[in-house]
Amino acid sequence: MVIIFLLSLTFTASLDRIVVSVGESFLVSVSVSGEDLSGVGEPSPPSMDKVDIIGTSSSHSTQIQVINGKITRSTSLNYEYQMVALDEGEFTIPSFNLEYKGKKYSTEPIKITVKKTTTKTSIPEVQRETRGTEKESSKKVFLECNISKNSVYLGEPVVVSYYLYTRVNLTDVSLRSLPGYKGVWVENISSPQRLNFEQTLLNGITYSKALIKKDLIFPLKKERIRIEPLTMQITFGGDIFSLFGETKIISTQPKIINVKSFPKAQVQGFIDAVGKFSLSAELDTSESEVGTPFPLKIKIKGEGNLSFLSPLKLPEIRKLKAFKPESKGNTEVKENTIKGERIITYLLAPEEAGVIQIPQINWAYFDPEREVFVRKSIGPWIIRVNPAMKKEKVEKSRSEDIAYIKPVGNKFVPLIPRFFPLYLFLPTIILALSGYYVWERKKILGDSGYARIKSIPAELKRGFQNLKREVEENRVEFFYEELTRLLLKFLKLRFDINTFSMKRDELLGELQNENVSDEVLPWIQQILQKSEEVRFASVFPDKEEMQEDLRRLEEIIRVLH
Amino acid sequence: MFYISLFLLFFSTSKSEEYYKNGLYGEALKEYTQYLKEGISNPELYLNIGNCYYRMDKFGESLLNYRRGWFLSPNDPNIRHNISLFREQKESPNPFISFTSGVIDRISLRDFSYLLIFSFTILIIIGSIRMIQSVRPIRFPTTPLFFIIGIIFIFSLSGFSIWQGRVQSNWVVFTESTIAHSGPGDQFKDLMTVDEAEEGSLIREDGGWWLIQLYSGEGGWVDSSSVSLVLKGTEGLRRY
Structure with a gap:
């Protein structure tokens, strides 16, 4: 322990042990004590290359002493830094610094020895528990994260387990956050839906212990892996007097896994396979044809990083095109690794006829237990490639031969008639006209007044044609006879009165009742009177007079219709 | 003028037939293609163009033109016969x-x-x-x-x-053998090789890549230069 006395403030730093392994966490305790610590800030830790700070915590305590009747009071601020050594060797943790009331305080540097990690595949459960829970033993409830290895090769599996330890009855347990993994392939081994507690002894204290989660992780990048904390909310201590117990948030400590380089230069054919594997290949055919692909199946069987193995690289093969392979895995997580097989299927398409040799394919994997590369190979194969069947088919069709050419006219044959939508539209006009006809016909049949009025134009048209003919032929008597008939017919249709059986005065009186204007009545009277004169008094008006009367009739009809 | 055009057309038709008879299929093809440019379009013309391509061992182009002729006159026995050399007509059991x-x-x-x-x-x-x-x-x-x-x-x-x-359906014919990919580009996974004179329909376009579904049900993205639409860019086969 190194102690610095300056004025009334003590600033110290200490280690929990001076020899640790690579990847193993250790604790640096920094304490600030004095009579008056108001306004003291947090110490600033030194920057270090070979040590990583993975967690901090702080606490404070006050001590009051009475010596010879004099009361002294001292306060302590305690900071704990959890660190992990990244590399082996002896090195120094530099000073922690503190600034208080314009003065600078520093702790003495501390030496620490970091040993190489023992490369065991797994650490005994009891040993891990003891080491990981030394500082937790005094707690009632805590979480612990165990990792099977601190230092692994790229692609080598590590088991990460999360346990809940308790000495009290828990009334509620819930997960707040799951651990985050970066740069690793994760396979879940176990995530129990219910907590199964079992008794275990830790530093002489009996705990109930339950597995929360167990994962198998494979490093994918050559960089340190930091296992982030798993956090839970727990409630304990509830009884009949206090319905609600004490609720706490607890977390695991972060963990660091060091990813090592492979022991020597990589061998030919090695890509990323780490574990123990066997290699075999299957080629279904020894004969193919140009353009028809055939499969080459390569099977990798064993245990290791089978879930994300990269396919083998085929050598360049002349006259043979290799398509991108399809990789299918049949694996399961078993005994803290992945076991099973991966089948990689390559489709190879011959480009030319003849005999093609597929050369030997070399492949290698790294065995992390023996720390050696293991070489494997498959092949070679010989394939006979026939000309494409299509050619034969064409030859066959040629024997049948195509139909001969035909004389080409100069006609333009469209795919679809021009104005096709218009042709479809035109018939709807017929339908519309028919509809209108039926509507009008129904109205005429149902409404006699409308029928009468609708029939006027046809009657008039015929009548006027007759009258014009009579004028041209200067047949005065016929003209006035027809003129009177046409006038009476029009008035009959227009006002629905029996004009032919009425005398002139009766007719005029009736028309007056029908509110015929005074302007028109004299014209009607005039025409009727002139007709009577022609018939009975042998008066013969000339052509101009006849035309004048014809125009007058037109005017009467125009006004009354 | 009209009669002169007719006479010239008759003369040139005879010329293309003469080329064809003498095995000069490339020359005959040039003549027939000229008719298309002049606005002539009929089943017989597409039959003859298809025949020229067939004799030149360009089976994809050949089927493409037979199909164009078939769209205009599906009952033409010569066109039906020539297409049957490429495709077998499947009949329903009903x-x-x-x-x-x-x-x-x-x-x-x-x-x-x-x-x-x-x-x-x-x-x-x-x-x-x-x-x-x-x-x-x-x-x-x-x-x-x-x-x-x-x-x-x-x-x-x-x-x-x-x-x-x-x-x-945007009927297409493959004018040359090609590789179908899982996406629009060479960088995507190879799915299969598609033979010349295969037929399908164009589903989607993306740049110079077309997503084609073959009539066998398979499909993939292919380079558009290896496929031709039967009913596009053909003067005689305008939609409306």
């Missing part, structure tokens, strides 16, 4: 479906259009007469005629829809 599809396959979209116009017009006239009969007595057998023409109308509408579906 005799009714087999017969109906056989009939529909022999009537062109154009003929179905005429039949549709005719039957629709007659149906409208019959309907109009039927309406007029409600207000004026006309002796006309509207009900049996409506039934008969109605069947013709449904048949022509079905045939028209089937052919219109073929037109809308």
